[in-house]
Amino acid sequence: MKNLKMFFFKISFISLMxxxxxxxxxxxxxxxxxxFHHNLETITLLSVPLLFLLTIYMLSRxxxxxxxxxSCYLPPSHLKVSVKTLMEHARRAxxxxxxxxxxxxxxLIEFQQxxxxxxxxxxxxxxxxxxxxxxxxxxxxxxxxxxxxxxFGALDNLxxxxxxxxxxxxxxxxxxxTFNPAPSLASMxxxxxxxxxxxxxxxxxxxxxxxxxxxxDVAKGLLQVHRNxxxxxxxxxxxxxxxxxxxxxxxxxxxCLFRVGGAAILLSNRSRDRATAKYELLHTVRIHTGSDxxxxxxATQEEDEDGIIGVTLTKNLPMVxxxxxxxxxxxxxxxxxxxxxxxxxxxxFLKKKYFRPEMKNYTPNxxxxxxxxxxxxxxxxxxxxxEKNLELSPLHVEASRMTxxxxxxxxxxxxxxxxxxxxxxxxxxxxxxxxxxxxxxGFKCNSSxxxxxxNIKPSVNNPWEDCMDRYPVEIDI
Numbered sequence: 301m302k303n304l305k306m307f308f309f310k311i312s313f314i315s316l317m318x319x320x321x322x323x324x325x326x327x328x329x330x331x332x333x334x335x336f337h338h339n340l341e342t343i344t345l346l347s348v349p350l351l352f353l354l355t356i357y358m359l360s361r362x363x364x365x366x367x368x369x370x371s372c373y374l375p376p377s378h379l380k381v382s383v384k385t386l387m388e389h390a391r392r393a394x395x396x397x398x399x400x401x402x403x404x405x406x407x408l409i410e411f412q413q414x415x416x417x418x419x420x421x422x423x424x425x426x427x428x429x430x431x432x433x434x435x436x437x438x439x440x441x442x443x444x445x446x447x448x449x450x451x452f453g454a455l456d457n458l459x460x461x462x463x464x465x466x467x468x469x470x471x472x473x474x475x476x477x478t479f480n481p482a483p484s485l486a487s488m489x490x491x492x493x494x495x496x497x498x499x500x501x502x503x504x505x506x507x508x509x510x511x512x513x514x515x516x517d518v519a520k521g522l523l524q525v526h527r528n529x530x531x532x533x534x535x536x537x538x539x540x541x542x543x544x545x546x547x548x549x550x551x552x553x554x555x556c557l558f559r560v561g562g563a564a565i566l567l568s569n570r571s572r573d574r575a576t577a578k579y580e581l582l583h584t585v586r587i588h589t590g591s592d593x594x595x596x597x598x599a600t601q602e603e604d605e606d607g608i609i610g611v612t613l614t615k616n617l618p619m620v621x622x623x624x625x626x627x628x629x630x631x632x633x634x635x636x637x638x639x640x641x642x643x644x645x646x647x648x649f650l651k652k653k654y655f656r657p658e659m660k661n662y663t664p665n666x667x668x669x670x671x672x673x674x675x676x677x678x679x680x681x682x683x684x685x686x687e688k689n690l691e692l693s694p695l696h697v698e699a700s701r702m703t704x705x706x707x708x709x710x711x712x713x714x715x716x717x718x719x720x721x722x723x724x725x726x727x728x729x730x731x732x733x734x735x736x737x738x739x740x741x742g743f744k745c746n747s748s749x750x751x752x753x754x755n756i757k758p759s760v761n762n763p764w765e766d767c768m769d770r771y772p773v774e775i776d777i
Contacts, residue, residue, distance in 0.1 A: 362524060363523060363524055363527075363569045364569065364571070364574070364580055364581075365520050365523055365567055365568075365569055365580065365581040366567065366568045366569070366570075366573050366574055366577035366579070366580055366581070366753075367565060367566070367567055367577060367578050367579040367580070367581065367750065368462055368464070368530075368566040368567065368568050368573055368576065368577045368578065369458060369461055369462050369566050369577075369578060369759055370458065370563060370564065370565040370566065370578075370716055370719070370720075370759075371454045371455070371457040371458040371461065371563065371564050371759065371761070372454065372561070372562070372563045372713065372716050372717050372720050372762075372763040373449075373450045373451075373453045373454040373536075373560075373561060373562045373563065373713075373763070374453075374761065374763040374766075375426035375450075375560050375561075379426035379427060379428065379429065379432070379560060380423075380424045380425070380426055381425065381426065381427055381432070382423040382424075383413070383416045383417065383421070383423065386416065386427075387409065387412075387413050387416075389431075389432070390409045390412060391409060392434060393434070393436070393545070394406075394409065399545035399546070405547065408547060408549070408552065411549055411552065412552055412555060412556055415552075415553060415556040416556050418680070419556055419557060419679065419680060419704075420679070420680035420683075420701065420704045420705060420775055421556075421557070421559075421704060421705060421708050422705040422706055422773070424706060424767075425559040425706070425707060425708035426559055426560040426561075426707070426708075427539060427559060427560060428442070428445075428446040428539050428540045428560055429442070429445070429446075430442035430443070430445070430446065430540045431539065431540060431543055436543070437540070438540055438541055438543065440481065442540050443479055443481075443538050443540040443541045444481065445540075446538060446539065446540045446560065447476070447479060447485065447488075447536065447538050448488070448492075450536050450560065450561070450562035451474075451485065451488070451489065451534055451536055451562055451564070452492060453562075454534070454536075454562050454563055454564035455489070455493070455532070455534070455564045457564075457760075457761050458532075458564045458565075458566055459493075460760075461759050461760050461761070462566055464530060464566060466493035466494060466495055467494070467495070467496055468529075468530055469493075469495055469496075469499060469529075469530050469531070469532050470496075470498075470499060470500065470526055470529030470530060470531065471499070471500045471501075471519055471522045471523065471526060471529060471530070471531035471532070472486055472489060472490070472495065472499055472500070472501040472502070472531070472532050472534075473486075473501075473502050473504065473515045473518050473519045473522075473531065473532070473533045473534070474486045474489065474501075474502070474503050474504065474515070474533075474534045474535075474536075475503075475504040475505075475507060475511035475512060475514065475515045475533075475534070475535050475536075475712055476503075476504075476505060476536050476537060476538060477505060477506055477507055477508050477509075477511060477537055477711065477712070477740075477741075478505075478506070478537070478538060478541065478542055478601060479537070479538030479541055479542075480503065480505040480506075484503040485503055485534070485536075486501040486502065486503040487501070487503075489501075489532075489534065500522055500526065502518060504518070506741075507740060507741075507742065507744070508599065508711075508712075508739075508740025508741035508742060508744065509676055509678055509709070509711045509712055509714070509738055509739065509740040509741075510676070510712065510738040510739055510740030510742075510744045510745065510746045511535065511711075511712045511740060512533075512535040512563070512712035512713060512715060512716070512736075512738060513584065513586070513712075513715070513736060513737075513738050513746035513747065513748045514586060514744075514746055515533045515534075515535060515712075516533055516565070516567075516581070516584060516748050517584040517586055517746070517748070519531040519533050519567055520567075520581060520584060523567060523568075523569040524569075526569075527569065528569065528570050529568075529569065529570070530566060530567065530568050530570075531566075531567040531568070531569075532564060532565070532566060532567075533564070533565040533567065534562065534563070534564050534565075535562060535563050535565075535711075535712040535713040535716070536561070536562030536563070536711070536712070536713060537558065537561075537562075537710065537711035537712065537713070539558055539559065539560055542554065542558065542611075543555060544608065544609075544610035544611070545608060546604045546606055546608035546610055547604070547606070548604040548605070548610060548612070550612050550613050550614070551604060551610030551611060551612055551613075552610075553613055554610070554611050554613075557678070557679055557708060557709040558708065558709050558710075558711065559707060559708030559709060559710055560710070561707050561708070561710025561711070561713050561714070561717065562710070562713050563713040563716035563717070565716065567581075574753065577753055578752065578753065578754070578756050579734070579750040579751060579752055579753060580750065580751050580753055581748065581749075581750055582636075582733075582749040582750060582751055583632065583635050583636065583747070583748070583749040584746070584747065584748045584749075585628055585631050585632045585635070585746065585747040585748075586744070586746045586747075587624055587627045587628040587631065587744065587745045587746065588742055588743075588744050589620070589623065589624045589627070589742075589743050589744075590742045590743060590744075592620075594614075594616045594619075594620055595620045595623075595624065595742070595743040596742065596743070597614060597616075598613070598614045598616045598617040598620045598621075598741075598743055599611060599612070599613055599614075599617060599740075599741035599742075599743065600612050600614075600741070611741075618681075618685075620743050621682070621685075621739055621743065621745070622685075622689075624739065624743050624744065624745040625686075625689075625737075625739065625745050627745070628737070628745040628746070628747055629664075629666075632747050632749070633645065633664050633666075635749075636666075636669040636670070636733075636735075636749060637664050637666070637668065637669050638668050638669070641664045641665055641668060641669075642664075644662055644664070645662050645664050648661070648662035649662070663689065663690070663691060665691070666690055666692075666735070667691075667692070667693075667696070669733065669735075670733045670734065670735045670749075671729075671732040671733055671734070672696075672699070672719075672722050672727070672728070672732060672733070672734045672735070673690075673692060673696045673697065673699070673700070673734075673735050673737070674699060674700065674715040674716075674718040674719050674722075674734060674735065674736040674737070675687075675697060675700040675715075675718070675737055676700075676714050676715055676737065676738035676739060677700050677701075677703045677704040677707075677708075677709055677710070677714040677717070677718065678709055678714070678738075678739065679704070679709065680701075680704065682739070683697055683700045683701055683704065686737075698721075698772050699718040699719075699721040699722050700714075700718055701772070701775060702721055702771050702772050702773070703717045703718045703721060705773060705775060706764075706767065706771070707763070712738065712740070714738075715736040715737075715738055717763060718736075719734065719736070720758065720762050720763055720764060721764055721771075722734075723756050723757070723758040723759075723762065724758045724762050724764040724765065724768045725768070726757075728752050728755070728756035729752060729755050729756075730752055730753065730754045730755050731751065731752060732751070732752040733749065733750070733751050733752075734749065734750045734751070734752070735747060735748075735749055736748045736749075736750070
C-alpha cells in the first residue's frame with residue numbers, strides 16, 4: 301500500500317510538472333485535451349498492459365513480515381535449582397540406585413560439578429518437576445506435563461498481551477528437537493486453543509538449537525503465500541526425557557547446560573499491523589553442512605555402551621561450528637554490511653588469493669550493521685568464541701551471557717530470552733537492527749535479522765521483570 305501511494309504521488313507530480321512546463325513553453329492545453337479526446341481508444345489500449353504489469357508487480361513483490369509481539373515462558377519459582385541442589389539430587393540418585401550405582405562412579409558426579417561451576421549458569425535456572433523427585437519421573441505423562449506448561453504458559457501470555465484471538469491464527473509452526481509425541485505438539489496447540497480447521501500447521505523435530513530461526517523462516521515462506529493472516533511460531537525443548545543417566549562423559553555435558561524454557565512469537569503480513577508491531581523481518585539465512593560426515597556426526601542422539609540414550613558431542617564440534625558459522629557470515633555479510641566493509645573484505649580476499657596467501661582473513665565489522673546481537677546461549681565457550689571472532693564488546697554479548705546465567709541453555713528459545721533482556725533494559729530504539737544467530741546439530745548455523753519499528757518497551761510479564769534490577773551480574777571466570 302505504501303509503494304502504491306508513492307507510485308500515484310509520482311504520477312501526479314510528473315503530470316503537474318508537465319502541465320506547468322507546457323504552459324511556460326506556450327503549448328495550448330486545449331489542443332492537448334483535444335488530442336487525448338480523439339485518441340482515447342489508443343491511449344486506453346496502451347494503458348492496459350501498463351496497468352497489468354503494475355498489478356503483477358504489486359501482487360508478486362515480497363510481503364513485509366512483522367513481529368507483533370513475543371512471549372517467553374517464565375517457570376514458577378519452585379522449579380529453580382542451585383548448583384548445590386543439583387549435586388545433591390545427583391548423589392541422592394546414586395544412593396537410590398537410579399544411576400552411577402557404585403561409589404567408584406563418584407568421579408562422574410565430580411565431573412558434572414566441575415562443568416556446572418565453569419558453565420556460566422547461575423543459581424536460579426529451572427528443571428522440571430519430574431527430575432526433582434525420587435524416583436525420577438521421565439515417562440510420557442511427565443514429559444507432556446512439562447511441555448504443556450511451557451507452551452501454554454507462553455501462548456496464554458502472548459494472546460493476552462496482543463488481544464489477538466486464537467481463531468485469527470492462520471499458520472502454526474512448532475519446533476521441538478527431541479520430544480515429538482503423537483498427536484504432535486502442533487496438534488496439541490490446535491486442540492487446546494480450538495484453532496480453525498484450515499490452519500496450516502507444521503511440527504519441526506530433530507533440528508537442534510538452531511530450529512527457532514528455521515521455524516521463523518518457514519513461517520515467513522508461508523506468509524508470502526497466504527495473504528492477510530497471522531502466524532504463530534513456538535520454540536521449545538523437553539528436559540524431562542533428556543536427562544542422561546549413563547557413564548559417558550561426553551553425554552553428561554547436556555545435563556549440565558539444558559534447562560526449562562520456551563517462547564511463542566506472533567508474526568503478521570497484514571500492512572495495518574505495522575503501526576503496532578515491534579519489529580520487521582529483514583533477512584533469514586540458513587546454512588546446513590550436513591553433507592559432510594564430520595558435521596553430521598558431531599552432535600548425535602544415540603545409545604551408549606550400556607544402551608542408555610543420550611547426546612554425544614564429538615571432538616570435531618568446535619571445528620565444525622567455526623566452519624559453518626564462517627559460511628553463514630559470508631552469506632549474510634553482503635546483505636547487511638555497508639559498502640565500505642564489503643570493499644575491504646573483497647580487496648583482502650583478492651590479495652590473499654593472488655598475492656599474499658599468508659594474510660589473515662578480513663573480519664568485517666558487524667557492529668556497523670547491527671546495534672544488538674542475540675547469540676544462542678549454548679554455553680560459555682560458544683559466547684566467548686563469537687565475541688572474539690566477531691570482535692564484539694562485552695555489552696554486545698551481555699544479553700547472551702545473562703540469559704545463560706539466569707535461564708541456562710533453553711535450546712532454540714534462548715535467542716528470544718535475549719531479545720526480551722534487551723527490551724527490559726530499555727535499549728531497543730526505533731531503527732535498531734538485531735542479529736539473532738543460532739547453531740545446532742546437523743550441523744546448522746542460522747541467522748535472522750530484524751529492525752525495530754519504534755522505541756520498544758517490554759511487554760507485560762517479560763521474563764526479566766522480576767530480576768532486571770539485579771542484572772547484569774559479574775560472572776566468575
